[in-house]
Amino acid sequence: MSEIPVISAEAVFAAVSPADAVERTRIAFERYARGEWVMPAKVYLDSPPHGDFRAMPARGDDLALVKWVTSFPGNAERGMPAVRGVVVLSDATSGEELAVIECSSVTSLRTGAAAAVSAQALAPPQAAGVGVIGCGVNGAWAARCLAAAGYGPGVCFDSRPDIAGALAAELGWGVGTRQEAASQDVVVTVTPGSEPVVLASDLQPGKHLAALGADAHGKAEVEREALGRCRLFCDEWDQASAGGELSGPVEDGLVERAGVTELGAVLTGEAEGRRSEDEVTLFDSTGLAIQDLAIVQVVWEDWLAGRVDAPTVSL
Numbered sequence: 143m144s145e146i147p148v149i150s151a152e153a154v155f156a157a158v159s160p161a162d163a164v165e166r167t168r169i170a171f172e173r174y175a176r177g178e179w180v181m182p183a184k185v186y187l188d189s190p191p192h193g194d195f196r197a198m199p200a201r202g203d204d205l206a207l208v209k210w211v212t213s214f215p216g217n218a219e220r221g222m223p224a225v226r227g228v229v230v231l232s233d234a235t236s237g238e239e240l241a242v243i244e245c246s247s248v249t250s251l252r253t254g255a256a257a258a259v260s261a262q263a264l265a266p267p268q269a270a271g272v273g274v275i276g277c278g279v280n281g282a283w284a285a286r287c288l289a290a291a292g293y294g295p296g297v298c299f300d301s302r303p304d305i306a307g308a309l310a311a312e313l314g315w316g317v318g319t320r321q322e323a324a325s326q327d328v329v330v331t332v333t334p335g336s337e338p339v340v341l342a343s344d345l346q347p348g349k350h351l352a353a354l355g356a357d358a359h360g361k362a363e364v365e366r367e368a369l370g371r372c373r374l375f376c377d378e379w380d381q382a383s384a385g386g387e388l389s390g391p392v393e394d395g396l397v398e399r400a401g402v403t404e405l406g407a408v409l410t411g412e413a414e415g416r417r418s419e420d421e422v423t424l425f426d427s428t429g430l431a432i433q434d435l436a437i438v439q440v441v442w443e444d445w446l447a448g449r450v451d452a453p454t455v456s457l
């Protein structure tokens with residue numbers, strides 16, 4: 143019989159700062175690129191017309207996990223989170239289950255962290271101003287992680303002005319129009335992906351876009367013409383080409399594997415990142431299980447060190 147902790151969102155946020163999340167997420171991308179961490183493709187289970195469930199496994203550093211998580215975009219209108227679920231963490235050397243962890247906290251930290259890691263790797267060195275388009279749960283964490291990585295101040299835009307106002311007030315940033323947010327050096331989009339929120343007319347030289355909201359087939363946040371003018375990067379080709387910002391253009395034959403670089407390869411130095419100050423870079427984030435493992439590993443280390451407050455259950 144195993145006695146395992148059940149770790150709440152509050153405990154996850156107490157254990158993992160945005161700065162930790164950025165650092166450990168960067169390391170996770172590097173380890174995955176080097177083949178040290180492994181991750182089969184995530185499995186989608188559609189639940190039309192509401193959204194979908196995803197099962198996301200990963201293994202690294204003698205830990206293994208599966209995240210069982212939703213994307214129910216219409217939930218915002220019902221006052222419910224779009225993303226929810228649990229992570230089950232196991233010992234990868236014995237198979238023993240180690241913990242059950244609330245997953246939207248893990249998702250938010252690793253999603254926001256990926257935006258910051260992509261900016262550190264791909265934005266020009268002088269980039270500072272941040273535009274946040276979509277300031278809901280994950281947009282807010284992207285802003286917090288970018289702020290923790292030294293970016294800002296920023297401009298927050300959301301179709302719900304109160305949401306943008308709350309995030310701007312928290313970070314000491316401003317509220318603006320979509321165009322004002324899209325004109326910043328680093329622009330992160332975290333909307334449900336049902337309409338373009340970055341247009342070709344927004345693309346001034348040297349911009350970095352982190353497109354986070356389109357993480358399933360049929361979603362897109364960047365106008366096709368705009369996408370065609372960007373150097374393209376993604377978190378993982380198979381996942382991004384099947385269910386990310388790039389999946390529509392891939393399906394239509396406009397984007398090919400050779401035209402897209404994985405972020406991990408840039409971080410390890412295997413592939414070239416930004417080639418000039420004028421290039422516009424676009425990072426398509428679909429969200430990887432190795433990113434979840436990066437955050438959960440910190441939580442687990444803190445639990446072992448007695449720093450996480452969580453009840454335990456006997457299975």
Ligand SMILES: NC(=O)c1ccc[n+]([C@@H]2O[C@H](COP(=O)([O-])OP(=O)(O)OC[C@H]3O[C@@H](n4cnc5c(N)ncnc54)[C@H](O)[C@@H]3O)[C@@H](O)[C@H]2O)c1
Nearest residue numbers: 213218224276278279280300301333334354355427428429
């Ligand atoms: N890439 C990843 O790793 C990853 C991880 C988690 C979630 N997501 C995706 O990100 C998206 C947002 O997730 P969330 O949990 O933050 O949802 P959320 O509902 O908390 O936030 C979405 C926000 O977008 C705003 N919005 C909607 N349409 C807009 C528009 N046209 N312009 C500006 N704002 C608009 C909404 O008002 C809301 O505040 C979803 O599609 C989700 O599937 C991606």
